[in-house]
Amino acid sequence: MNSLHIWVKDKEISRKEFLKILTLAGLGISLPFPLAKRAHASPPPNASNPQPFWVIIHAGGGWDPTSICDPKGGLVNHFPGGVNVNGFSLAPPPGGWIGTNVGLDHILFQSYPNYIRVINGIDTTTNNHDTGPIYVWSGKISQGHPTFGALIAAIYGASRPLAFINYGGYSYTAGVMGTTQINSLAQIRALAEPNVISGNDRYFTPETLNRINQFRAQRVARLINEQKLPSIKEALTALQQAQINASQLDQFIAHADYLTSRVTVGNPNYNAAFAQAYNNTGNLYGPLPRQFAIAFAAYNAGLCASANLSIGGFDTHDNHDNTQMPAVNRIMRSVKFMLDEAMAAYGNLNKIMIAVGSDFGRTNRYNGANGKDHWPITSMIFAGGLLSTRSGVTGGTDSDHKPNPAMSPVPGRIIKPSHVHWSLRRLAGIENAVIPALGLTVKQAFPTVSDSEGMPMFGDV
Secondary structure: OOOOEEEEOOEEEEHHHHHHHHHHHOOHHHOOOOOOOOOOOOOOOOOOOOOOEEEEEEEOOOOOHHHOOOOOOOOOOOOOOOOEEOOEEOOOOOOOOOOOOOOOOOHHHHHOHHHEEEEEEEEOOOOOOOHHHHHHHHOOOOEOEOOHHHHHHHHHOOOOOOOEEEOOOOOOOOOOOOOEOOOOHHHHHHHHOOOEEEOOEEOOOHHHHHHHHHHHHHHHHHHHHHOOOHHHHHHHHHHHHOOOOHHHHHHHHHHHHHHHHHOOOOOOOOOHHHHHHHOOHHHOOOOHHHHHHHHHHHHHOOOOOEEEEEEOOOOOOOOHHHHHHHHHHHHHHHHHHHHHHHHHHHOOOOOEEEEEEEOOEEOOOOOOOOOOOEEOEEEEEEEEHHHOOOOEEEOOEOOOOOEOHHHOOOOOOOEOHHHHHHHHHHHHOOOOOEEOOOOEEHHHHOOOOOOOOOOOOOOOO
């Protein structure tokens, strides 16, 4: 990149000379593309992220908690590799596994037992694929409330241009925040350098592009000043804030280039284990590591606050074990991958929080096709730094996989997704925060249950 040259008025000048001209003209900050040197060394994380990166993982189709974190099988350790650590008792389903070599991969629970909270016995009251994700991820059974990731982005990323990156699942935002999807590292460079056609070809000369950007900025500022309707003024302000400056883009590209170097054989930064997860070699991980790595790069560049990730394969009405368990294991391995990445970047898990859930649950018994059918009772798994003093299990079910009120955090009551969100918002510190786009607190705009009905899902929260 040091050899970059720019054409100005039919004269080729060096990068250094071009920056000098821009500085003298007062135009340096208006560049839409970064010109700083791009290194493949690991770039430092952006220091402007006081809050953890929230990752929402949706297991599409209805996963089976009785085979994961709410076991209904025989004795713990009934099968090889079974574990019972820090309150997590993992056992096979009734009758043992029907498939072959399809047991749960315990690597996540074994690696981070002190940073995981499981909530069992959540009653979604539905077997519907459309309704379930809405209730699980918004706390409201009918559409109208935003998904949790959008609320996080609205509070902690209102001024970040890529605050909420979305790869699927329930992603309704209720207007509190826009969404972005970035499927490849090439898209990052395309986003960063919209003036590039290919190679050294550009749509506009830098002078022309600067004039366009200045006019655009002046026009938005004028429209904001003239606008009287609050909703339109808020939308224009959001547009103004979403203009990514050169420094931010340079950070993003630096992190993206480092990702590329880690999956490129022959590069000094090549990491075989990382590349295996990122490329989903052998279909052991699914799409989650790639989705996460790109979104995490945006977070590390100071551009993103939360991300919705998604993976399918859980609607197992037949051949359950041979289909569901490999899908579950992809999630378990992927969540460990994410925690490992956060640990490597920051030296601890304080900068990451992960929530995993599904449409609903599945029966704890097999049907005639060796499958398991829809069941409204489900579980959710949470992992990350905010749980360092709150790990363990909340709630429980009986032998028929029905909620056991005696195991509720408030004995005698049944846990609903609305209770989970009441407590989750407190864990995240957003319940009484004001949503900039609405001028209302989260609690005012999107209530779940009253404080008197709330239940602490995360120990003291």
